[in-house]
Amino acid sequence: MSYYNTIKPLLFKLEPESAHHLAECILRMPNKCPWFFKPFKSSHFIHNSILSQELFGRIFPNPIGLGAGFDKNATMIRGMEILGFGYTEIGTITPKPQDGNPKPRMWRHIEEESIQNAMGFNNKGMEYAKERLEERYPFSTPIGINIGKNKLTSEMEAISDYTTLIRELEHLGDYIVINISSPNTPGLRDLQNEDFITNLFKFAKKLTSKPILLKIAPDMSKEDAVALTTLAVEKGADGIIATNTTIDYSLVPNPKDIGGISGAVLKDKSFEIFDAIAQELYGKCVLISVGGINSAEEVYKRIKAGASLVQILSGLIYGGPDMIMNINKELITLLKEDGYTNITQAIGADRK
Numbered sequence: 001m002s003y004y005n006t007i008k009p010l011l012f013k014l015e016p017e018s019a020h021h022l023a024e025c026i027l028r029m030p031n032k033c034p035w036f037f038k039p040f041k042s043s044h045f046i047h048n049s050i051l052s053q054e055l056f057g058r059i060f061p062n063p064i065g066l067g068a069g070f071d072k073n074a075t076m077i078r079g080m081e082i083l084g085f086g087y088t089e090i091g092t093i094t095p096k097p098q099d100g101n102p103k104p105r106m107w108r109h110i111e112e113e114s115i116q117n118a119m120g121f122n123n124k125g126m127e128y129a130k131e132r133l134e135e136r137y138p139f140s141t142p143i144g145i146n147i148g149k150n151k152l153t154s155e156m157e158a159i160s161d162y163t164t165l166i167r168e169l170e171h172l173g174d175y176i177v178i179n180i181s182s183p184n185t186p187g188l189r190d191l192q193n194e195d196f197i198t199n200l201f202k203f204a205k206k207l208t209s210k211p212i213l214l215k216i217a218p219d220m221s222k223e224d225a226v227a228l229t230t231l232a233v234e235k236g237a238d239g240i241i242a243t244n245t246t247i248d249y250s251l252v253p254n255p256k257d258i259g260g261i262s263g264a265v266l267k268d269k270s271f272e273i274f275d276a277i278a279q280e281l282y283g284k285c286v287l288i289s290v291g292g293i294n295s296a297e298e299v300y301k302r303i304k305a306g307a308s309l310v311q312i313l314s315g316l317i318y319g320g321p322d323m324i325m326n327i328n329k330e331l332i333t334l335l336k337e338d339g340y341t342n343i344t345q346a347i348g349a350d351r352k
Contacts, residue, residue, distance in 0.1 A: 019317075044082065046329060050342055060142055061086045063303065064086050068179065069313055074091075075132055087309070089146050089177065090133075092121050092147065093125070093147050094125060095126045095150055095164050097128065105259065107259075113264040115262050115317065117262070119259075126165055133145075145175070148161075162178060174211075178213065180214075181216050184259060189217055194231055201236040202236075212238055213286070216229060226280050240285060245259075246261050246262075262314040264292050288309045296333075
């Protein structure tokens with residue numbers, strides 16, 4: 001951490017999106033010269049059977065994954081493994097390329113260790129992602145594909161965008177995530193309703209045997225979140241990811257009036273929604289928790305609440321390249337202190 005704390009003030013002098021592009025340039029380098037990064041991977045990717053589990057027909061060597069939104073175009077999968085992630089979720093991918101919303105569209109809340117973004121599903125589109133995934137899949141760690149509709153696609157035509165993406169990409173990932181919870185695409189969260197979920201899964205389950213997960217927002221009531229996710233599982237969802245970014249701008253002192261907030265301030269809000277869902281759905285599907293996770297203790301809390309996997313995104317910006325290694329080391333200690341020999345024994349321990 002010491003070296004990252006030294007350079008972090010310099011990185012934070014860059015505009016957030018410029019800093020992200022710099023990080024992407026570095027994390028794409030292992031694609032060209034993996035041998036150069038081998039020593040870093042050897043020290044940062046923790047191999048310990050206590051963290052390993054099988055899900056979706058793949059071995060997840062540890063439960064910590066990269067959340068969607070960082071590797072939008074499937075260019076950093078090898079780089080994420082080098083940082084120690086047990087799996088990577090790429091995207092959000094849309095059928096057609098799109099530039100996203102006007103800049104500036106990303107802001108740091110440094111004291112709160114949080115990020116506010118209004119990116120708007122900026123990505124190079126399905127065909128570009130498909131080419132990158134064809135170069136990588138199957139990879140040594142699992143890959144999730146997060147998909148969404150294009151900004152100009154109407155709500156009436158949204159199912160077509162999702163089914164097109166599933167049809168073209170399903171063979172190139174280990175699971176697929178339906179993203180209808182980003183606050184940065186007009187009308188997207190309006191799709192979090194019974195009719196759309198029912199129709200979407202009716203078509204989607206005919207197109208693939210790969211697991212399909214639903215990602216939800218943290219800004220609905222716990223009752224509505226439980227009802228929506230329960231319906232999704234009844235209609236065929238293999239898992240739930242809770243939660244996306246929040247539009248509760250009261251969480252930071254000087255918010256912008258657009259975009260969603262992620263990072264440490266989302267910790268409690270995200271967990272409350274996840275916990276409510278887990279009370280209903282633990283044991284019925286795979287649950288993935290994301291939002292404000294920045295320590296081994298928080299990872300362990302989510303696991304004991306019912307999460308088979310967790311995801312980290314904004315925390316990486318503040319925690320740096322040693323973060324995942326350190327969390328996995330500390331998680332091993334926590335599991336052993338409680339007498340567990342494998343992480344699967346701890347999943348849902350607070351529900352049993």
